[in-house]
Amino acid sequence: MALAGNGYQPGFGNHVSTQAIAGALPLGRNSPQVAPLGLYAEQLSGTAFTAPRAHNRRSWLYRIRPAAMHGHFAEYEQTRFHNVFGAGKVSPEQMRWSPLPLPESATDFIDGLVTYAGNGGPESQTGIGIHLYACNRDMQDRFFSNADAEMLIVPQLGRLHIETELGVVDVEPHWIAVIPRGVRFRVSLSDGQARGYVCENFGALLQLPDLGPIGSNGLANPRDFETPNAAFEDIDGQFELINKFQGHLWRAEMTHSPLNVVAWHGNYAPYRYDLRNFNTIGSISFDHPDPSIFLVLHAPGPVAGVSNLDFVIFGPRILAMRDTFRPPWFHRNIASEFMGLIDGVYDAKAEGFAPGGASLHNCMTGHGPDAETFDKASAADTSKPDFIRGTMAFMFECPLVIRPSEQALMASHRQTEYIDCWQGLRNNFRG
Template identity: 60%
Template sequence: MAMLMTGDLHYLAGFGNELQSEALPGALPQHNSPQHCPYGLYAEQISGTAFTAPRHQNRRTWLYRIRPSAGQACSQPYVQPRFTAELRSDTPPEPMRWNPLPLPTSPVDFVDGLVTMAGNGSAALQHGFGVHLYACTRSMAGRVFCNADAEMLIVPQQGALRVVTELGLLDVEPQEIVVIPRGIRFRVDLLETSARGYVCENFGAPFRLPDLGVIGANGLAAARDFLHPVAWFEDCATPTQLITRYLGQLWQGELGHSPFDVVAWHGNHAPYKYDLRRFNALGSVSFDHPDPSIFLVLQAPSDTPGVDHIDFVVFPPRVLVAQDTFRPPWFHRNVASEFMGLIHGKYDAKASGFVPGGASLHPCMTGHGPDVATIERALQANTTRPDYLTDTMAFMFETRLPMLLTDYALDGPLRQTDYLDCWSGVHSRFVGGTHPQG
């Protein structure tokens, strides 16, 4: 069995590239599916897109493994009531905010620690998304997870994780993200005593880097900063529980061995990590506050040109220099719905109430913006001087679809029922007098 100790991890760089890695010399064959693979391995392809998808959109990876994944039963329901596809159509068009998910007081792993907050669409139709929180206090010992419905974007907020996948190992800490493609089996181990964060399930087209357009060749997230695992394997016959997410439900079965037995692989349907602190934020250097789309890290395109299915946006440390400008986010109503989370520090549009590990939702066409304290500070600011935002890291899942909430999100203990009070002190500043015709 190949062993890799903490601190010895190596990665392959580049987003969307055709990558290859082998844990044993010569394990990668010369052809994709030879009659006899080196070391007596089996060739297995996993496809993340249709076979006929255009070359620049096609996602697939060849795995060379000790045992194939065929013939493995997974027919028994697995009950985890807080990780659900049950969404409420009576979600009101009202801004909402939630406190952080408490850490469990008993041993709970990543799968059992997932709590669904919002979503829309259909896993069966491969259209839509799910938004979840997680809080866990133990590693996934003796079991693995596979999401056949969606790729999973995991945003740690507290506690470092080791994500063990079929293609290798990824260590990820707060202010980093990890993306697990649809169908890749993985296990989440804790590198600290507890962990908490956010998850986005993407049922549609895989996340990709956005085109930069008039920005040019540089800026935002760089492809070279996205890291993939190198091949790593276990040759282990210990029984392993397999939990699969399929059509919004959880199913379980038992494998007679570890599924992490891929000795070599090549392709581009592979897990990856990215350090949000490497994001090159752009903004106005003259006047006006730019749209949040300037902070786009990853996008999942839709069938409508120019409209994404879901966006992952980050608000990192940056310098605000726009003069004669209200620098915090302005008041706005969007066709999009915005689910925000705070990873670290403070968010510049809220003076209090929005804390690391917490979340907020501003639904489609619902007015929102900075709270009263932020308004007063921004109106009194000297905009001839730059404003350095250093202690911050927030993000947003933004989607063109309305976000339907779960019972837990609407009626559970985390919801801040007084969220609207943060705007209760906004008063009229109008000094124009009466209308000349009135």
């Protein structure tokens, strides 16, 4: 039985009140002596109780059975999904992968997760985990909860129907979904197979960036983010709960579906966003703004102005700068960059970077356009604008070195000759 959706409410971080049945929300008290309709009151907190009001995230859930009801936990083996980023040597070489192959046997979202890279972890509550997923089966009689991190899900192929404790989130390529830490959910595949990217954020919660001199409008607008209305199922049976805790997976049996929240109110909930609603800001005179101008969401870090995680997109846009090299310029960053491609062609690469693929350029590793792109852009007529259409690339950026996993380094779809794309750059010096 599928959990029925019940629409969405707009706005990022809004306090939402929603009920699937009239009268399920108590009036005036969060935890009355007897909750309405025989429900249990339960608070789900995503920040410290004493966090400032503007940053405090929590929701009150009114559910058929509380989350404490499940069997004993035992280890669950899914060896490809983990937080083992290693403490050994990390090569500064540029790295790139072809799309993650789709599975040949029945594989659901959880078993289809493959860890590519990361840093930090749940113990330090800092850093990120970067994973790709490829699956061809619905999650059947099983649910997942991540106690280590909130999960930013970026579909590349196929639609995901994500049923959570707080409602339904439907996403497809060009959309993103964020599932908060601790929220239980299951994933169905609307098209029979799916592939995409997942970033675990171990640090402070994702939020919209401040706009500074841009002013009050631009980039991602709060009203375009959507939070689900309450939806529930009241089902008894044999189910399993997979819980990620301290970098490991654990399994417990349940005799009922955990998606039994009839009503909730608060500001700690899943949400989704259509990347095509991003209001791109750019130069209309000369030169480029820094890529931070493409920032959708960020998770603040311990140093003011430096994020634990930046989520940046490169979508359709118009390049009008005159006498300017318009593709991304050659650069080396203090930050480390993991890129993915959702659709189309990335304007800094002529070939090799395919939708569903990925690249990693770590701290102070030089990168930029390949030789073919450089030659084409250098000869372009910049008196006319370039219309960048039919593309959507993104980047997970982090101030810490992003450490590739052993399985990503050894993957058969890793492009070990990626560095060759720059070898054709000629010496054009005319001194």
